[in-house]
Amino acid sequence: MIENLITSRTRVKMLFRFFLNSHSKAHLRGLADEFGESTNSVRLELNNLCKAGYLISTGEGNIIRYSANVDHPLYPELQKIAHKCLGLDKIVDNVINRLITRIGELDSAFITGDYADGKDTGIIDLVLVGKLSMQQVRGYVQKAEKMIDRKIRLLVLSAEEFEKNKKNLASETALYLWQKD
Structure with a gap:
């Protein structure tokens, strides 16, 4: 496009x-x-x-x-053009915003890996932190994958798990999409 x-x-x-x-x-x-x-x-x-x-x-x-x-x-x-071309706006609209409005237990959402480094490899590493289950999130992610024609590799962490793994996650570049106030 x-x-x-x-x-x-x-x-x-x-x-x-x-x-x-x-x-x-x-x-x-x-x-x-x-x-x-x-x-x-x-x-x-x-x-x-x-x-x-x-x-x-x-x-x-x-x-x-x-x-x-x-x-x-x-x-x-x-930056908005780059995000739209890669479908990151669709992820925010169809995954993150729906989780916030329907479940309301999301603390933060960010992308790691190649996309956070600015490389379009076709696989987006999405990390969601909050009181969520994979089952709650999976349906939204599958819909977003179809819309953007890219695979989303998902990691769901509780706040406690995120704190324990913060050092490992901090070694990677993180592109924050949303964070609770």
Whole structure:
């Protein structure tokens, strides 16, 4: 869908990589390897996006790291586009919002793994924390999977289980979708 609007495949990959998660950082060679593209095509897109102000670059030794410019006026809109293209908005609408309104025992919901790192691999790792059972959640997740044409790998934890496993989960990048006030 977005490929029809943005004709550069490399630029689309960068949109997902940097705008799914505001904490995502990468360098030229790492992106070239990840995307299976030449360093020249990646460099060209990085330069274009930096020049336009969508990305910022910071030198760390002899490596330049790139990240999304969260202060850019279009950052929230670009993040929404990336989330919609990958179906994260459908997960929020069809899983999280339904759990909140019908069950009301959700403490937080976040994504880990490749999607939290900005990589579209087709499998979304969704973690739900609260007083929920897999049986309560599974139906909502299956409906969302059909809508977004991606597989959702689900982990449901109680608040106590989450506290026990916080260190293990903290080692991964987490993209928070919802958190109880």
